[in-house]
Amino acid sequence: MQEQRKIRTLIVDDSAMVRKILSIGLGQDPEIEIIGTAADANMAMQYLARKKPDVITLDLEMPNMDGLTFLRSFMKTDPIPTVVISSQTQRSAQATVDALAAGAVDVIAKPRMELGGGLGDMMASIAQRVKVAAGAQVRMSAARQPAAQPMRPKPVAPSSLAKVPDWMIAIGASTGGVQALTRVLETLPADCPPVVIVQHMPEGFTASFAKRLNQMGPLRVKEAEDGDVLENGLVLLAPGGPKHMTVIKHMGRHQVRLIDGPEVCFSRPSVDVLFHSVAQVAGGKVSSAILTGMGKDGAEGQLAIRKSGGRTAAQDEASCVVFGMPNAAHQIGAPETLLPLDDVSSWLMNSCARATAGDRLESYKV
Structure with a gap:
């Protein structure tokens, strides 16, 4: 040999x-x-x-x-x-x-x-x-540099954004996730449901990543703090460091809770911890996506979301830098579908529309 x-x-x-x-x-x-x-x-x-x-x-x-x-x-x-x-x-x-x-x-x-x-x-x-x-798939990049102009102000939330959200979006990513999340978030509309994210990143780096995302698209993006309330058009990024991010329901509103706990799937914050909490409180009114990353964090949590009645997708192998996390989820039947990265944001919005349309789009049928 x-x-x-x-x-x-x-x-x-x-x-x-x-x-x-x-x-x-x-x-x-x-x-x-x-x-x-x-x-x-x-x-x-x-x-x-x-x-x-x-x-x-x-x-x-x-x-x-x-x-x-x-x-x-x-x-x-x-x-x-x-x-x-x-x-x-x-x-x-x-x-x-x-x-x-x-x-x-x-x-x-x-x-x-x-x-x-x-x-x-x-x-x-x-x-x-x-x-x-x-083993990562790296491609020739003409990557955009961050905006040189001052951070553009986000519009004041109109009444359509200020109402209590009836849906949420949960996303997990790791290796290659900075590029992938940028692509997804910059194409989501300003009035989209609240978004909660775990991106594996060392302590001290997630605040800079949230600031960069906030400069690049229509959504308000911030590093999550304990007690943050989920709002339409708001993206909350789990802080790297010693705590997990969860979502709880308090006085009729969904809020972030940062909690202590051991690493899950060698990760803290963990996608699994976030997804399990969302599965418990969202009542099925959640769309989730697992993007590129190594390991298996998020697979069990996304399966819990699917069993709770929520919608589930994962990034496909061809567009991943590392297919580990999406593949682990796929192997246990957690995602309904595997999607190219460029289709993730439209799938997320279309799946949210099921709350009012009453049926899923044929193009994304299981």
């Missing part, structure tokens, strides 16, 4: 210490080969001119050419799966979200020496993410 070729990985980071930590840590994985390191983007570009890696790990805050500019340069011509290794500063968080929108596959918080005995576990996690990235 022919031995499987190792995943050739290039490490790009201006910190000699981080390059050493990543080289040693990733190099211990028998499936990964470190084929080079670069201290800045210019050195990395010279390296790419000679040899193409399978995966790049990339720091964004570097001298000379920054990592985001470097990423955009090769994603437009010769895409390479890229894992961003980012510090959790506000400036870095914004650049990281822009990098994910430009085509980076994943984001990982930069390892810290003070982790001590926990550094080994973190490196094992990074190695696993690099291996997932190696």
